[in-house]
Each structure stands twice: as C-alpha cells, then as structure tokens.
Amino acid sequence: MARRLFPALIVLAALSISSAAKMRTDSSPEERERVLDYTHSLEAYPLAKDNLQKRMWLTEWIVNNSEATTAPCCDELKSLDEVNDTYSQQLRMQALYSQAAFQLEHPDVKSAAIIQAAGIQGTLRAYRAIQRFDPSARYPLLDDLMSLEKHGKLQRYLEHRSRCMED
Numbered sequence: 001m002a003r004r005l006f007p008a009l010i011v012l013a014a015l016s017i018s019s020a021a022k023m024r025t026d027s028s029p030e031e032r033e034r035v036l037d038y039t040h041s042l043e044a045y046p047l048a049k050d051n052l053q054k055r056m057w058l059t060e061w062i063v064n065n066s067e068a069t070t071a072p073c074c075d076e077l078k079s080l081d082e083v084n085d086t087y088s089q090q091l092r093m094q095a096l097y098s099q100a101a102f103q104l105e106h107p108d109v110k111s112a113a114i115i116q117a118a119g120i121q122g123t124l125r126a127y128r129a130i131q132r133f134d135p136s137a138r139y140p141l142l143d144d145l146m147s148l149e150k151h152g153k154l155q156r157y158l159e160h161r162s163r164c165m166e167d
Contacts (some may be wrong), residue, residue: 027065032104035061035068039101043125046090047133055090058097067107068100071116077123083139087130091123091142098122113159120145120154 027035038054045051062070077095080088102109102118109115127142148154 025064025066027061027067031061031065032067035097035104036101039097039122042090042094042097043122044129046087046094046126046129051090055093055097058100059093062096062100068103070096070099070119071112072096077141079141080139083141084137087127087134087137088139091127091130091139094126095119095123098125113155116158117155120158121149124149 035058038058041048042051042054042058062068072092072095077092080091096119098121099115099119101122102115106118124142124146127137127139127146130137145154145157148157
C-alpha cells in the first residue's frame with residue numbers, strides 16, 4: 001500500500017511546486033528540527049513503518065518553505081527504477097530530503113556541488129541501511145557513487161556533471 005501511495009505523493013509534490021512557490025515561507029525552529037530529525041531517521045532506518053508519514057511531511061515542507069532549495073540529483077538517479085523499483089523512489093527522494101537538511105545545518109554553504117553531494121551522501125546512507133536489511137538490493141549506480149565517496153571524489157564528480165548543477 002505504501003509503495004502505491006509514494007508515487008502519488010511525488011506527483012502531488014511536483015504539481016504543487018509552481019503554485020506553492022508563491023506561498024513559500026520561513027519555518028519555525030521546531031519545524032527545522034523536525035526536518036533534521038526526519039531526514040536523519042530516514043537515512044538510518046529507510047524501511048521503518050512510520051516513514052511514509054515522514055516523507056509526506058518532508059515533501060510538503062520542501063514545497064512550502066523558503067529556507068532550502070533542492071534539486072534532483074543527476075539524471076542518472078532516474079535510472080534506479082530500471083534496475084530495481086523496490087526502493088528506487090525512496091532513494092531518489094532521500095537525495096532531496098538530505099539536501100534540505102544539509103542546507104539547514106550549513107546555511108552559509110551556497111555551492112550547488114556541495115549541496116548535491118550532501119544529497120547523494122544521504123541517499124548512500126539510506127542505501128547502505130537498506131542493504132543491511134535486504135542484501136539483494138543492488139543498484140550499480142549507487143555502488144559506483146559509494147566508491148567515489150570512499151575515495152573522496154564524489155564532490156568533484158558532481159561538479160563535472162552539468163546536469164546536476166542546473167537550477
């Protein structure tokens with residue numbers, strides 16, 4: 001059931017972005033803390049039972065707030081569905097949630113590559129947590145990105161990916 005609702009949530013969020021952009025506001029300290037809590041929880045426990053509600057709240061917060069600007073990370077993340085659609089949507093959205101949390105934690109950082117890297121790193125944390133639960137979950141792209149991260153080359157890779165840097 002949750003897997004069926006999640007695509008609808010994504011479509012709803014995408015449709016809401018243009019109209020919500022006019023209504024964007026600053027959030028309260030409690031809401032910012034909730035963003036951080038939910039994001040870190042989703043990275044550590046991406047398959048927990050209460051995650052659909054967390055993802056719905058985070059998506060709405062991203063659409064309606066003016067404190068974080070998120071962008072889909074690399075067109076390649078779209079390819080996750082082709083490999084295994086079991087967890088692909090959660091992993092793609094995690095990149096957005098992790099970008100937002102990073103921006104709240106580091107408000108002075110404006111580099112798109114650094115923000116993109118933070119989003120990918122959050123996705124990779126969630127991916128590693130999923131693999132602990134389901135060792136058969138494999139995404140070659142994420143394995144490659146983990147290798148880049150391990151060797152300290154992830155940010156440089158993202159800097160050279162012009163599609164990741166478009167606003």
